[in-house]
Amino acid sequence: MEFKTxxxxxxxxxxxxxxxxxxxxxxxxxxxxxxxLSSNECxxxxxxxxxxxxTEYLVKIIQNGLCYEKxxxxxxxxxxxxxxxxxxxxxxxSLDTNFIQAAILSCPDNGRVYFPKGEYYTGPLFLKxxxxxxxxxxxxxxxxxxRNNYPIxxxxxxxSDEQDEYNLGSWEGNPLDCFASIxxxxxxxxxxxxxxxxxxxxxxxxxxxxxxxxxxxxWRPRGVFLNHCKNISFQGVTVTNTPxxxxxxxxxxxxxxxxxxxxxxxxxxxxxxxxPESCNNVDIIxxxxxxxxDCIAIKSGKIYMGRKYKKPSxxxxxxxxxxxxxxxxxxxxxxxxxxxxxxxVSQCLFNKTDRGLRIKTRRGRGKDAIIDGxxxxxxxxxxxxxxxxxxxxxxxxxxxxTEYVYSKEKLPVDDRTPYLGKFVFKDIDCTEVNVAAGxxxxxxxxxxxxxxxxxxxxxxxxxxxxxxxxxMDGLPKMKGKGLIFSYVNQVNIKNVNFDGLNDKxxxxxxxxxxxx
Numbered sequence: 203m204e205f206k207t208x209x210x211x212x213x214x215x216x217x218x219x220x221x222x223x224x225x226x227x228x229x230x231x232x233x234x235x236x237x238x239l240s241s242n243e244c245x246x247x248x249x250x251x252x253x254x255x256x257t258e259y260l261v262k263i264i265q266n267g268l269c270y271e272k273x274x275x276x277x278x279x280x281x282x283x284x285x286x287x288x289x290x291x292x293x294x295x296s297l298d299t300n301f302i303q304a305a306i307l308s309c310p311d312n313g314r315v316y317f318p319k320g321e322y323y324t325g326p327l328f329l330k331x332x333x334x335x336x337x338x339x340x341x342x343x344x345x346x347x348x349r350n351n352y353p354i355x356x357x358x359x360x361x362s363d364e365q366d367e368y369n370l371g372s373w374e375g376n377p378l379d380c381f382a383s384i385x386x387x388x389x390x391x392x393x394x395x396x397x398x399x400x401x402x403x404x405x406x407x408x409x410x411x412x413x414x415x416x417x418x419x420x421w422r423p424r425g426v427f428l429n430h431c432k433n434i435s436f437q438g439v440t441v442t443n444t445p446x447x448x449x450x451x452x453x454x455x456x457x458x459x460x461x462x463x464x465x466x467x468x469x470x471x472x473x474x475x476x477x478p479e480s481c482n483n484v485d486i487i488x489x490x491x492x493x494x495x496d497c498i499a500i501k502s503g504k505i506y507m508g509r510k511y512k513k514p515s516x517x518x519x520x521x522x523x524x525x526x527x528x529x530x531x532x533x534x535x536x537x538x539x540x541x542x543x544x545x546x547v548s549q550c551l552f553n554k555t556d557r558g559l560r561i562k563t564r565r566g567r568g569k570d571a572i573i574d575g576x577x578x579x580x581x582x583x584x585x586x587x588x589x590x591x592x593x594x595x596x597x598x599x600x601x602x603x604t605e606y607v608y609s610k611e612k613l614p615v616d617d618r619t620p621y622l623g624k625f626v627f628k629d630i631d632c633t634e635v636n637v638a639a640g641x642x643x644x645x646x647x648x649x650x651x652x653x654x655x656x657x658x659x660x661x662x663x664x665x666x667x668x669x670x671x672x673x674m675d676g677l678p679k680m681k682g683k684g685l686i687f688s689y690v691n692q693v694n695i696k697n698v699n700f701d702g703l704n705d706k707x708x709x710x711x712x713x714x715x716x717x718x
Contacts, residue, residue, distance in 0.1 A: 203230060203265045207272065208247070208487060209437050209460045211334055211394045212255040212279035212314060216437055216460050217272075218487065218522065219246045219263075224549050224582050230265035246522045246549065247488025249438050249461045251339075251398060255279035279334070280312040285322070292320025294344060299325040299351075309333045317341040317399060325351045326382035326423065331390045337399025337439055345384050345443075347408035352381040354420045355429075370429065372452055372479070373421040375504035375537030381423040383450075387431045396437045401425055403444035405470065410445035414471045422446040422472075428454045436462055443467075448493065449476040453513060457481060461488040468527050470494035475528065477501055480513040480540050486520045497525035497555065499533040500542050504599075505568050508539020512570050516543040524551045531555045531586070534573055536562035536596045538620075541572040548580045558589040558632070562596040562673070564607050565645065567620040574623030574651075583632040588671040589660070590627060590640030590685075592650060594620065595674035608675035612646035619645070624652040631659045636667040637681055639700065643672060644689035646712070653687070654694040660684075662702035687713050 203226075209216035219226055229242040234250060253259065256278045262271040286292065288308070289301040302324055305315050311332040319340030327343075329335075337343070346352070355371035357378040370388065371380040384401055387393065403425050405411055410422055425444035428434055428451040435458040441448045442465045449464065451457050459476060466473035475491040478484050479501040491497035502508060502515045515538075525531035531552035534542050552558045559578055563571060583589050597603055606613070622644065632639070639660040644650035666681040684703055687693055688711040695718045700707050710716060 203263060203268065203270055205263055205270060205272070207274055209435065209458060210274065210277055211396050211437065212277040213253050213334070213336055214249060214251045214396050214437060215253065215274055215276065216247060216249040216488070217261060219248070221246065222549070222580060224522070224551050224580070228265055230263050233262040233264065235260050245488070247461045251438070278312065279314055280310060282314040282316050283309050284316050284318065286318060290320070290322055292322050294321030294323055296323060297325070297346065298322045299327065299346070302327055306330055306333070306335070324384065326353060326384055326386050328382070329385065329387040329390050329393055332392045334394045334396065337395070337397035337401070339398035341397065341399035343384060343399070343401045345402060345404035347404055349381065349408070349419060352423060355380055355382055371420065375479070375501060376506060378421055380421040383423040383425060383427040385426040387428040387434065389430050391432045393433070394435045394437065395439060398438055400440045400442060402442050405443050405445045406467070411471055424448065424450040426450065428452060428457070430454060432456050436460065438462065440465065444473055446472050447474040447477045451478045451481045451484070453480045455482045457484045459486045459489055462490070464489060464491045464493060466493045468494055474499050478515055478518070479503060479537070480507070480511065480515055482516050484518045486518070486523060488522045490524045491528065492526040493528045495528055496530040496533040496560070497528040499530070500545065501535065501537040502540030502542060504537050505539045505566065508568050508570050512540055514541035514543050514572070518545045520545070520547040520550065522549045524553065525555055526553045528555045530557045530560035532558070533560040533562065534576070536564065536567070536598060538563060538573065539568045539571045541570055543572065544575040546577045550581050552581065552583040552586050554585045556587050557591045558583050558586045559591065559627070561592040561622065563594050563620045563622070564596045564602070565613070565620070566601060566607065566618050569617050569619060571620035572623065573621070576624070577626045577628070578630065579626070579628040581630045583630070585634040586632060587667060587669055588637045588641065589630070589632040589635060590642070591672050592622065592625070592642045593672040593674055594622065594643055594645045597673055597675055603675060610646065610676070615647050619648050621648055622650045625650070626654045627658055628656045630657070633661045634663045635660050636663050637669040638671045638683035639685050641671040641686045642688065642690055643674065646689055649689040649691050649712070649714070652692045652694070653690055655698050656696040659699045660701065660703070662700070664702070684708055687711065691715065693717070
């Protein structure tokens with residue numbers, strides 16, 4: 203059983219088991235420098251903590267009597283700053299914001315800010331470049347419940363020559379004023395946030411989840427907000443109880459989210475797990491999501507940001523993740539006016555989400571709203587109501603129910619027309635399907651280019667639940683349906699099976715080429 207190193211810091215590392223299993227079927231033992239660290243492990247992504255800087259370690263995996271080993275050297279570290287020495291109380295009551303911020307700002311390049319066990323009641327914290335922050339096991343950042351203590355990030359600030367603008371705040375695809383987040387990074391680079399600790403937005407004890415569609419002073423903060431950052435890594439930490447989205451990287455690059463837990467109550471509003479917006483080179487590996495909205499929603503802004511910056515989200519690897527209870531497991535859009543390209547999702551488990559893959563776009567997103575090069579492979583879905591959904595008539599937002607959006611007539615192609623390219627679904631097993639196996643709705647004037655399904659199995663629930671497979675006007679509720687294609691240039695089908703289906707396997711409307 204081979205493994206590779208996917209993350210190294212001065213105090214920790216993460217390995218990934220190389221196999222085709224979503225969960226390792228044969229347990230293994232982990233040894234560090236000859237000493238047993240853990241036994242009977244079944245996860246594909248495994249992290250080791252409490253290491254020393256600039257030190258070589260022999261990591262050994264033993265499975266079925268076979269031994270696999272690597273020598274891994276941790277990063278160098280100049281100095282370690284304990285937040286307790288800066289005056290934090292860590293009692294869960296005293297406000298520790300200023301003391302923590304002092305430690306962060308005092309940390310030199312290649313230094314570490316260390317949080318020992320404790321409950322740190324805090325407002326938003328601003329990161330700086332070239333440091334590591336470690337939340338030890340038992341370290342718990344707890345968000346201040348008073349929104350009046352949160353700095354505001356203005357959405358648009360015009361430059362001094364009035365020729366350009368500086369965007370700080372963002373809300374659902376538009377440059378709008380928002381509150382700073384408990385962890386906020388602005389124009390920083392080379393930061394690692396590691397450990398077994400918890401970043402807790404504490405929204406359940408505040409009014410963040412009340413009247414969520416009304417702006418009060420500013421729009422709600424996220425758990426983590428990264429604005430124009432690069433080379434940022436999160437390893438191990440838990441993010442929970444966030445006022446809105448848990449993780450929101452924005453116009454950022456070279457990001458890693460490794461072996462994390464992202465957890466919000468099922469009923470918490472708009473608490474998406476990870477929403478990278480106009481980002482590139484993003485790895486989301488070994489993350490467990492259980493949230494109140496979409497687990498991962500990849501975005502690139504609404505029409506203003508898409509047209510102005512034309513910055514797609516691209517080059518994503520999402521692997522060995524578990525998505526639970528959200529509206530969608532992996533969602534692309536609907537704020538995607540800058541485009542989304544080259545996304546690979548593999549070895550993931552989708553459990554009890556409303557939809558598995560969910561593409562959301564519509565007329566008006568613009569000519570730069572291109573989604574292309576999307577591959578889903580080696581996926582298991584359990585009790586996902588509709589596993590595969592592509593919808594070019596998505597009706598949310600103020601203009602969503604206009605005739606321009608919902609019309610099924612062939613309208614002129616212009617600067618407002620989005621485009622969907624090639625989608626590949628391979629080696630996927632879906633159990634307890636309820637509403638439909640998949641619905642794919644292209645525009646009459648701009649059909650989806652290509653959909654390929656290979657080695658895909660759909661097993662239906664005995665008593666399917668009635669529901670809407672996609673949020674579009676004029677679509678009736680349904681249950682126990684097969685694969686529905688409408689306005690697609692080419693559909694390729696190879697070894698697709700239906701178990702317990704009592705309806706048509708396929709429905710084709712205006713599909714130009716069908717290869718079965």
